[in-house]
Amino acid sequence: MELELRGITKRFPGVLANDDITLTVRSGTVLALIGENGAGKSTLMNILSGRYQADSGQILIDGEIRSFDGPGDSIAAGIGMVYQHFMLVPVFTVAENVVLGVEPTKPLGVLDKRVAREQVMDISERYGLVVDPDALIETLPVGIQQRVEILKVLRRGAKILVFDEPTAVLTPQEVTEFFGIVAELKARGSTIIFITHKLKEALAIADDITVLRGGKVVGTADPKVASVEELAAMMVGRDIATKVVKETVGGGEKVLVVENLTLTDDFERPLLKSVSFEVRAGEIVGIAGVQGNGQTELVEAITGVLPVSSGGVYINGENVTNDSPREHHSIGMAHVPEDRTHVGMVGSFSVRENLILDSYYSPPFSRRGRLNGASISDFATELVERFDVRPPLIDNLASALSGGNAQKMIVAREFSRDVPVVICAQPTRGIDVGSIEYIHEQIVRKRNDGKAILIVSTELDEIFSLADRILVMYNGAIIAERVTTETTPIEIGLLMAGRAAEAGAR
């Protein structure tokens, strides 16, 4: 089915979210819709799904004008949405989730599990999406859960599939599998809209690329000839450095030393297996690895959030093992946590309050238990400006900030202190290109100031553009160490997959 949008305009108070958007998705092709956060992608998607009604403009399917008064109309027209945040019931089986909402029933409304299973098996076979219909959702990895979401919309007869940032939650392997699924769906005649801000992915799987900025279509590109730099410039409206420029700084003193760090979970299963490394002054060490190989625990152990079973952490020779986060903080460690919204900030607090979240107890922000409102406001105003948090309103709730700006706020808080050790976990996950560029610059600046920096990232690009040395984590252990200039993304990628022998052989 072919989908055409003509002059879609949607206005919210104070914002023109979609401004005369016209685009066409040819039947059986993949259109990548790219744009920064706030470019109007989500609004457009909500209009397509029937959740919002456009102020003007038309939606045409196979040349026929359709109007959507609600999500039901959109589904009936053959449009299926696969959202970034899955809407699955964790304690239900795959089959139960797929049929949820449109369940096959026996008399008296009893769910017919046998028919449900058959239906799921049938679609899963038809589209080559292998999944066990009896598995409980909570036991499945994210990549498979996404497949269940796709099955759900396919079962409702979707011919046009809209994916919202589908790869944001996937591991590199799962991304590859996902691309396979997209190719498969395309081969079987589905039309696909792929919303993303990852330019490489758009180039990899799309047949056409449409770029949104400020609610408008600012350009289209042919993925066969376009480059990442061109797309980034179109998206942001200016040239973007996709590679960070760093001068070499000589390796200084060992500032952060981690020795034989060992950690087990409640069932005595090892989470960290005798991890040792050091970070020198003026050096960025990157920890690469597929999500869930112990990086989270490593950071929590180093920062004092998780108590370790054995081993030690030292800052400038001072033993901080199992000290509280407060002690780490005061001895000289800054920490940008990986989970921005749940760990890095308090959503219902203002930006001002979030900026002093870990330093409120010390002068000049407070004296003898009394907060000093004026100095807090001055500090916050300065930081918001210096770190380009937009909008620069310190009384705004943190939860109202976009992902990129929330992260800038957290980076502002952590980087504003002059401390020898900086730990950044997934510093740019899921944020827009402009913010990524900015945060990378800040990290490199800290390094050039002679700080010891540890970054943890699942994005190989990020590791390669920032790190001086790369440690690869696999299954709770550091299995390899490489100097960035002497390795390749392919080698690190193989190491991340635990294929040490193969990578070594190259």
Place this chain on the structure above:
Amino acid sequence: MTPPSPVDEQVVDPHVSPSSRERSRFPRGLHSVVARLRLGMNRRSSLVVPPLALLSALIVGAVIVMLAGVGLGETLSAYRAMLDGSVGSVRAISETLTAATPLILAGLSVALAFRAGLFNIGGEGQMLIGGMFGVLIGFSLTGLPIFIHLPLAILAGCIGGALWGLIPGLLKARTGAHEVIVTIMLNFIALRLVDYGLKTSLFQREGRSDPISKNIEATAELPQLLGWLDSSLRVHLGLVVGLVAAGLIHWLLFRSTMGFEFRAVGANSTAARYAGMSISRAYILVMMLSGALAGLAGTGQVLGVLDRASPGFSAGIGFDGIAVALLGKSNPWGVVAAALLFGGLRAGGQEMQVSTGVGIDLIAVIQALIIIFVAAPAVIRALYRLKTTAEATRISRGWNS
């Protein structure tokens, strides 16, 4: 600390399905009530809700009364009597303030705990234990001047309540025991402890076989504020104590580092922990303070109104404190306003009962209806066609996130 943000509730995630977004605006049991209390930050659009909730509750209350066979005229005169009884005269105002006094303190107790993410249902028990401590000091010390005796008795009441609040605080911090369960159980224990204590020679009045305490010394009495006008005007110094407490709690929450910690722990305990705050310390401190406030409420009753302790003298005020905190959106001055309203309903209800055929039970119905409407603001918004401009802003922001 009033963020003048137009953002009404949490930013709506555009990816959440409309049905679940819709659902989230309606209460689903205790959790949503708690969530609302915790989120009870100042919001412009929600400031309209409480008055409209009151109006709706009065209307629905009238309908219920009429369904019970009371005529329209009589219903209106019942409301008239309620108004007279709450603000119609100096005496009425005095009664309203007298009833509001313990509600302010009990409401503050609940609101403070809410801010730190704890649901203190134990106001009753803390009031009782605090009151017993206050009464003990009140009758056992003699020959002290009032400016020493009265503060001592009040302090004792605070300590009693704080100790009773410390138990769930410690259990929560050390073992993770849920404070709701523990405080409910401690209410029963406190109730029976008081019954028992009142029969011991320490408390029981000489020559009595029923459970009633000795009368407090005059030097431990909270003086009447309007006694110079008419000695039967009951409003007492406890009102001032309540207002001062509201000011102090407001300062604590929004101007002190301790309050900053409490609020951070309440809003996002994981982030608070990562930021170096001690969650267990916050839980213990806040439960002690919350208990102390409830203890103060109980002490105010025995030193200001009753002059002695009797079984169950807390009279459900500890529970009404929950409603007051909810209506007051967990804001100290909001709590004061809500307590005055509930105090007025109580005082007015008495008058209504006496002068018309409508029973005081109607007050309980109206209070319950107010809480229901406040807990489900969507109902109010729908009823009064409040065009939620805030919501539109919210969506556009949500889309931007």
